[in-house]
Amino acid sequence: MYCYTSTILFGQSPIHDESVGLQKLESTIDNNDIQANEDFLASADQLDYYIAHPLNINKATVEVLRASGIFTDRELWLIEKHRKEYGGFVDKKELYSIPTFPQQRVAYLCHFITTKEVHTYKKLNLKEGKHVLISRHTSALEQQAGFSNGSFQGDAWQHYLRYKYQLNQRIGWGLTLEKDAGESLYKHDNVFNLKKAQSGFDYQSAHLFYKSPRSFVRELYVGDYALNMGQGLHFWNGFGFGKLAEAVNIKRSKAALSPYRSANEWNFLRGGAIKVGKSALHAIGFYSNKKRDANITESGTVSSLQTTGLHRTEGERVSKNALKEMLWGIRLNYQKTRFQCALSHSHTSYTQTLKKASTLYNTFAFEGKQLRLTSIDLRWVGAHIEYFGEHSVSNKREHAHLNGLDFYVSEDLTLNLTHRYYSYGYFAPYANAFGDASKNQNETGIYSGLRFDFAATWSVSAYHDLYKFPWTSYRSIAPVDGKQYAIKLNHLPSDKLEMYWLLKKTHEKRNFSSQPTGLKNATSTAHTQVRYHIAYRINEAISLKNRFELVSWKTDELKEHSIILYQDIQLKHWNHFPFTLTARIAFADISSHSSRIYTYENDVLYTFNFASYSEDAMRYYLLLKYRPYKNLSLWLRFSRTSLANRQATFGQGDHLINSSQRSHFRFQAMYQF
Numbered sequence: 001m002y003c004y005t006s007t008i009l010f011g012q013s014p015i016h017d018e019s020v021g022l023q024k025l026e027s028t029i030d031n032n033d034i035q036a037n038e039d040f041l042a043s044a045d046q047l048d049y050y051i052a053h054p055l056n057i058n059k060a061t062v063e064v065l066r067a068s069g070i071f072t073d074r075e076l077w078l079i080e081k082h083r084k085e086y087g088g089f090v091d092k093k094e095l096y097s098i099p100t101f102p103q104q105r106v107a108y109l110c111h112f113i114t115t116k117e118v119h120t121y122k123k124l125n126l127k128e129g130k131h132v133l134i135s136r137h138t139s140a141l142e143q144q145a146g147f148s149n150g151s152f153q154g155d156a157w158q159h160y161l162r163y164k165y166q167l168n169q170r171i172g173w174g175l176t177l178e179k180d181a182g183e184s185l186y187k188h189d190n191v192f193n194l195k196k197a198q199s200g201f202d203y204q205s206a207h208l209f210y211k212s213p214r215s216f217v218r219e220l221y222v223g224d225y226a227l228n229m230g231q232g233l234h235f236w237n238g239f240g241f242g243k244l245a246e247a248v249n250i251k252r253s254k255a256a257l258s259p260y261r262s263a264n265e266w267n268f269l270r271g272g273a274i275k276v277g278k279s280a281l282h283a284i285g286f287y288s289n290k291k292r293d294a295n296i297t298e299s300g301t302v303s304s305l306q307t308t309g310l311h312r313t314e315g316e317r318v319s320k321n322a323l324k325e326m327l328w329g330i331r332l333n334y335q336k337t338r339f340q341c342a343l344s345h346s347h348t349s350y351t352q353t354l355k356k357a358s359t360l361y362n363t364f365a366f367e368g369k370q371l372r373l374t375s376i377d378l379r380w381v382g383a384h385i386e387y388f389g390e391h392s393v394s395n396k397r398e399h400a401h402l403n404g405l406d407f408y409v410s411e412d413l414t415l416n417l418t419h420r421y422y423s424y425g426y427f428a429p430y431a432n433a434f435g436d437a438s439k440n441q442n443e444t445g446i447y448s449g450l451r452f453d454f455a456a457t458w459s460v461s462a463y464h465d466l467y468k469f470p471w472t473s474y475r476s477i478a479p480v481d482g483k484q485y486a487i488k489l490n491h492l493p494s495d496k497l498e499m500y501w502l503l504k505k506t507h508e509k510r511n512f513s514s515q516p517t518g519l520k521n522a523t524s525t526a527h528t529q530v531r532y533h534i535a536y537r538i539n540e541a542i543s544l545k546n547r548f549e550l551v552s553w554k555t556d557e558l559k560e561h562s563i564i565l566y567q568d569i570q571l572k573h574w575n576h577f578p579f580t581l582t583a584r585i586a587f588a589d590i591s592s593h594s595s596r597i598y599t600y601e602n603d604v605l606y607t608f609n610f611a612s613y614s615e616d617a618m619r620y621y622l623l624l625k626y627r628p629y630k631n632l633s634l635w636l637r638f639s640r641t642s643l644a645n646r647q648a649t650f651g652q653g654d655h656l657i658n659s660s661q662r663s664h665f666r667f668q669a670m671y672q673f
Contacts, residue, residue: 046070047112049169054114057095058088062337064213067255070112073340073388074408075101077381080337089115100411102453104492129167133671136160136604139181141663146654152182152312159201160263173208177201178263182312202311205268207259218282219275224260224268227286228252229331229344230377230390232433233400233422233440237267243436243484247449247461248416250404250434251388256284256331265309266292267430269327277333284331286346291321294352301355305429313654324351325429340379347372348429361472364425364442366396373428384408390433398426400440402433416449416463424471436467436482444468462487475510476522482508499534527595528552543570553595560591564613566599582623588613604635604668616644635668 046069055068062080065071071079078098082089089095092113095106138158146152158181166172179185183202207223226237231252238254257275260268269288276283293306302323311320329346348371356362375392389403404418420434426441433440434447445467453459468481486504509522528551535545545568553560566586573580582602590596596614602623603609611619621639628634643650643660650657 050112053168054112056115056117057092057113058083058115061213068112069254070109072253073379073381074386077337091115100408102411104453124167124170126167129165131673132164134162134668136666136668138664138666141665142657142659142661144651144654145656146182146312151654154179154182154184154312156181162261164261170211171209172259174206174259174261176205176261176263178203180310180312182310203263203265203309205260207261209259216278217274217276219257221257221259221273224270225273226258226260227269227273228254228256230342230375231388231402233390233392233402233431234344234346234373234375234428235430236432237269237430243463243465243486246451247463248406248414248451250416250418250447250449251406266307280336281334283333287328289326292323292325293319293321294323295319296322296352301353302350303355303357338381342377345374360477361474364471366425366427371395371427392428394426396425398423400426412453414451418447420445436465437469442469442471442473444470457491457493459490460487478522480509480522482506496537502529502531504529523555526554541572541574543572544568549597551595551597553591560595562588562590562595562597564588564597564599578627580625583621585620586618588617588619590615604637604666605633605670615648618642631672633670637666639664
């Protein structure tokens, strides 16, 4: 057993200290289920841009507003309806006058819109664009076994460099470079393991994009880019939350194409894409040709696709770029303010056959070199109801379906009902749709949620999800079902104080037997999470945050409880000095890995960091931001986890740290010009 911190690093563009958009994103991340491979960069970049360059709510087209990723389809319809009836908005706060617009939502949207004239389509002048340079360096202070025994052939530092140029939302280019801890900047001789010619960063990414919504060629991308379609059953390279504490935000909505700027080393396309069309009808053509990390068996087949992006050991380096993947596709989309229908098709070719290991739960797994997927996704917005859905089928005749309804009963009450069905063998390598499992296959479920604002400062969100895995899975030897429900009570008495109470419970059956053969009985499990969270601002310089969380894990044979308590403090611009200091101290009493607790932590701009507590421990971190000049910002972060058992250690194998403490140091510099 051990307590560890796992960090997901994504280089970000600069964003203002007071960015309500980023605060909202971080709050959403903090309060909801997070998958390990989630990538928040694109959303943070979008929020950053529109904070600095608000959208003209009178002049911006529905397509431009939708592409921002800030508005829901129903909000777009209400805005368009208001513009037609009243000729536009005199002031952005006129949104409050729309009867069915939630007041809290209006307060949030007002940070991204304006009624002032915005000259977006003036003649391009590249000199007016913004350049951003980010340099980030991270290292653990205690040495892992892989460095001392020679398994890791690089040093303990992670280096990240990013350059971005952007002129409005019309043209931009960028370069991202990264080396993970343990990876080498040098090539090695396979026989003598000697350093040879310098090969540079392990991960390299570049992109170029151009947008012109008023011309026939609306968007053009070259290099690395992201593709998001429908509800994520076919393609979704961006992040997508699971079951949200806010309960009703199930529908996926994002611009189909965007430049790729992240350090995630697999979830992107590399090649080119183009969007053409006029009025409501447009088409997207896309092409990608890249190498992927994969485990190759002795027979030459691919047993699994690797997504860690780590190439530290000889075994990891053997898997690097072992498989070539080529794909192309087209998407035809008809879109109005209230209705959208899109037909998409893609063809993926691999140089070697994908064939998973012969286990019972892999009976229906995809096998072959050629994969074809065809999908249709639809949306319709009414006065009090909204439909969204996607239906996808592969050349192996495997299906995936998702259908959802949002009911806007009143300004204060919203309901959601969503059904999903993912067949045993459905396989889409870049899918990321809503579901309980990490992969969109072998799952059916019915989800229902509600949000009710029953007073000026009170609201409640709740959901209930019934799901089933019709075939065996990695976690269970037999088909099992499960259910999960959650209720969250929010209270915002003032702009200086907010708090919430959360209860979430999951009932499932899993197989814990160690017998390799024979019939096995699934064991019932119950996971309960109780949380109280409060954040309050004493004054403009001092903010505090507290959390108490209890997790209970029960099976037929055991019962465990875990607790975490933490205190945050933030000092901002104390005595007008240009710095921000954020600190946390946390105490965890953890029974076992099964009842571990995750927490979100503030990090350098804009790294999204998650700590996992799986043993009794104390943890603290200090984060300092300093802005010595207008165009230069600096960050320093130090974190340390100390296990209560002084004889305990962290990790195992190459990851073993022979100490009861583990510390990380991170430095980041950003220069804008």
